[in-house]
Amino acid sequence: MKMHAAVVTSFDEAPHYLPFEVPEVQEGQVVLDVLAAGLHPRVRTGATGQHYTSSGTLPMIPGIDGVGRRADGTAVYFVADDDVIGTMAEKAVVDRRRMVPLPAGADVAKVAAAMNPAMSSWVALRRRVPIQPGQSVLILGATGNAGAMAVQVARRLGAGRIVGAGRDAARLATVPADEVVALGDGPDALAAAAAEVDIVLDYLWGRPASAAMMALLTARSDRSRQLDWIQIGSVAGPTIELPSVALRSANLRLQGNGQGAVSPRAYLAELPALIEEIGTGTITVTPRAIPLADVERAWARPDVPGERIVLTPGTGFNSDEG
Structure with a gap:
């Protein structure tokens, strides 16, 4: 089965919006419809192959986390399993242990923008x-x-x-x-x-x-x-x-403090409390949603203080003001 994704074909170029095979689902994994994925500095570094966790494998899909929807309609925040098949795609195959349900009515763009930073x-x-x-x-x-x-x-x-x-x-x-x-x-x-x-x-x-x-x-x-x-x-x-x-x-x-210095289990244990803080507005950042299809434009856009670009695959959710 094919999906569209932001695909890195060269570490010297921005990702391109291309068809990509949906990864096979392994035991303990589920397929999510991706709603939003943050374009964090860590994601940019990974897409150049320069992050310390990079395997150097191409092609790759960038993105380390995001918000997705399960088959039952539940929205979840999730973290990618590796650095090759990331989150900037229409679908993501995710380890069940690496996702946390979001409260009803949660602002998915805000969660995708704020969790990583x-x-x-x-x-x-x-x-x-x-x-x-x-x-x-x-x-x-x-x-x-x-x-x-x-x-x-x-x-x-x-x-x-x-x-x-x-x-x-x-x-x-x-x-x-x-x-x-x-x-x-x-x-x-x-x-x-x-x-x-x-x-x-x-x-x-x-x-x-x-x-x-x-x-x-x-x-x-x-x-x-x-x-x-x-x-x-x-x-x-x-x-x-x-x-x-x-x-x-x-x-x-x-x-x-980073991947390796803190275990994945410890990171995951902190997710629910941080999601709650973002939901109540005590920790804030302004998301700027851009359609996944415009990933090259998004990549060229400079970071704006107080904002975080969020790529949104679903056509009903996209907005890009200004």
């Missing part, structure tokens, strides 16, 4: 370093969509003080943190605002992270007090230069 900070503060009420958090990269949502997540999970740092000065002014710092003002400005934080959620890595790490550790009034640094994204570079003294002269605990 919110999940990074949600899991980081629930599973990697469970935040304690009143602890302070620095969001390094707060002007990106995931970073801005991390401010909402940290607040919802009980952070007492939140510092947002980023490179986009205009967007920084809209970040709902207790204090914001422009990274262009230099490491000393960041240290003045955030030297005493308990947890850092780092979406940047690269040189900004290296400079920030040393500035914070040097300025802490008590270097023996633990600083948990959680590495989540690497938009500023895949590596950092870290002097050994940073680990010997301060109580720094550095760890990552």
Whole structure:
């Protein structure tokens, strides 16, 4: 049986809207009609073959999660099984253990847009370093969509003080943190605002992270007090230069949050609670729905702060305002 999908035929090109064979259903799997799939930065990276989980197999369908409809009409949020047959298609074959029913009337576009960017900070503060009420958090990269949502997540999970740092000065002014710092003002400005934080959620890595790490550790009034640094994204570079003294002269605990660092079972266990938060509006992002057939146009569209592109296969659901 054939379906239409966004198909990557070359890692140097955007996906094309092409016919594709519906995967065979194995034991423990079901076929879903896909309603919406988010075009996340992680999806773009996977479609170029550059994500650390990429197998390099072509052709492939991008997409790591989405919202689908079961044969009985139930809407579910689901996570893809692998990086080859993803979610940007009319149908998806999904492991029953990797989907969660949505409440009646749930905004499927909003769920598809918000789950992935919110999940990074949600899991980081629930599973990697469970935040304690009143602890302070620095969001390094707060002007990106995931970073801005991390401010909402940290607040919802009980952070007492939140510092947002980023490179986009205009967007920084809209970040709902207790204090914001422009990274262009230099490491000393960041240290003045955030030297005493308990947890850092780092979406940047690269040189900004290296400079920030040393500035914070040097300025802490008590270097023996633990600083948990959680590495989540690497938009500023895949590596950092870290002097050994940073680990010997301060109580720094550095760890990552992503596929492999957290088990699939742990991720799945967090889905229902996060879906509820998105449904009640405590964690928000604005979806921009674009028909799956227009995937090449969607791919060329730049990310807009506060928005997330969502591809929608069903003709009755599509909308693209503006």
